[in-house]
Amino acid sequence: MLTLFDMNTIPAFLLILVRFGAFFSTVPIFSYRNIPTPFKIGTAFFISWIILYTLDIPEISLDYTFLLLIGKEAIVGLLLGLVAYMILAAVQIAGGFIDFQMGFAIANVVDPQTGAQSPVIGQYFYTFALLFLLAVDGHHLLINGAFYSFEMIPLDQFINFTDETILLTIVHMFNQLFLIAFQLAIPLVGCLFLVDVALGIIARTVPQLNVFVVGLPLKILVSLFVLTMFMAIYMGLVRRLFAYMLEMMYVFMQLFGGA
Known part of the structure; x- marks a missing residue:
């Protein structure tokens, strides 16, 4: 049983703090x-302090191996958060696919969360995705996933990055990423393609127009109309997207833990 102030647990606490700090720096919602920043650091600190007393802490010595373990924890936290961010x-x-067909590709907006430029419709979709994430307590599920990562990836275990399964999984994830993006965009892109076909026929039959x-x-009018009709289907796709993210x-976590 750990006491409230046990000097032997300081290395383990630092490793947990590094993993959660790196996780909060890339995961959606918390990384924006x-x-x-003091809120992020404080949240990571207190969650790490709580988790410290729920784990079986191994013997960790302060030597060169400890520095390697800190690097490993930072990589694990960054990659887990990045997986969630990339899927969202x-x-x-x-939205970029849709903007290109609508003629909005030249007009980008600044994402207030990241400070980067993003497509207009893409930002509109992304806002609804974040609201859905908050509505179903997705931010709690993300923290819960980071908590259970300590069971699959122990503090004193290193990651075998030479395993080709990790690379194949990353390639599969990116394939699914673009497939989901295509499914999100195909209703509007398909309708706009039909509009282009109709305009082409009109241009041939009525040259004066x-x-x-x-x-x-x-x-733009057709896109906004179809977008309004499409929102119910879109929320179902976002639900699938969130399930795929988890x-x-x-x-x-299984791959990093060697399972």
């Missing part, structure tokens, strides 16, 4: 720059 990025990729003037407002985090 509009969340104060499929929403913005789908300037389709370049009529085409852009018409495509599944891939679990898969990577």
